[in-house]
């Protein structure tokens with residue numbers, strides 16, 4: 395089912411306290427320039443004191459309990475993705491640079507007619523790099539990154555979610571420049587939640603739209619009142635939202651996203667680029683011809699399916715060893731070969747069906763931008 399998250403084994407963004415500098419497997423990390431609250435904190439004590447400092451200066455009107463929850467669970471720290479980690483999606487990268495990264499780095503150039511949009515919707519099949527793109531935007535624009543899943547907002551924080559939304563936007567302004575990334579936005583802005591759905595999720599939807607409108611007003615060049623200025627820089631907060639179910643977003647909410655970027659399945663050359671990168675640091679014996687075959691047979695795979703395939707194939711040499719694995723020296727482990735991929739292709743299948751894909755293409759044609 396297309397609504398289902400792909401069961402890849404790559405750690406997804408998780409709303410647990412992120413206390414350690416995590417390095418994505420695909421990136422050899424250069425020095426960090428991701429603007430984080432605790433960019434150099436190595437231990438929890440330091441981080442706690444960062445949180446404490448922010449809590450001390452908390453703007454009025456933000457519920458302290460919600461703020462703490464956001465600082466602990468929703469602000470992502472030290473979890474960097476750079477443009478080069480993401481295979482393909484050149485059009486989307488370009489659009490995001492123009493819409494977010496450059497304006498955040500050079501706000502003086504982007505005013506008046508060049509005022510950037512306050513929100514962008516990334517839509518497409520699951521596992522195509524939407525979350526990675528949002529993370530890269532935060533890294534490259536040196537922004538504080540707030541990452542929240544809309545479905546957890548309405549389920550986990552039920553009843554509290556309205557307060558949480560208010561605190562989320564409040565903190566984003568206080569710690570601007572900020573990116574608020576809302577995954578599974580459909581569950582917050584669906585046509586259904588305005589109908590017979592639970593009162594609490596309707597209220598959090600309304601609160602989200604109200605808070606977002608405030609940002610949009612700030613972007614439209616309206617003078618901020620001195621109270622608003624004290625609360626932070628609303629003009630440097632952007633909502634990035636992702637969905638696998640764009641058709642579930644109600645029409646009014648959809649129109650608020652001036653920019654709607656289609657994140658499609660990877661094309662042939664992108665699959666090749668990704669495959670080559672995944673095996674580049676591995677001991678393998680795949681020839682160029684082997685790679686060409688793999689590129690052909692992975693038509694319809696998402697980026698996440700390809701990662702899952704490569705990870706499974708990489709297990710091949712170990713699987714063959716059985717128990718001997720426990721005492722075989724590293725240099726005697728055989729290389730990954732084409733047959734490992736062949737075997738993995740039996741179990742790792744594309745997570746989007748051709749029918750499902752057609753639905754995205756149609757929605758993109760009607761409502762989206764490509765690239």
Ligand code: ADP
Nearest residue numbers: 404480481520521522523524525526697698701
């Ligand atoms: P989405 O948010 O679209 O569901 P993610 O960005 O979470 O997808 O991607 C899931 C995983 O799949 C990533 O962690 C990465 O390993 C892999 N992946 C997906 N798309 C790409 C891509 N374009 N380039 C490199 N890896 C990708």
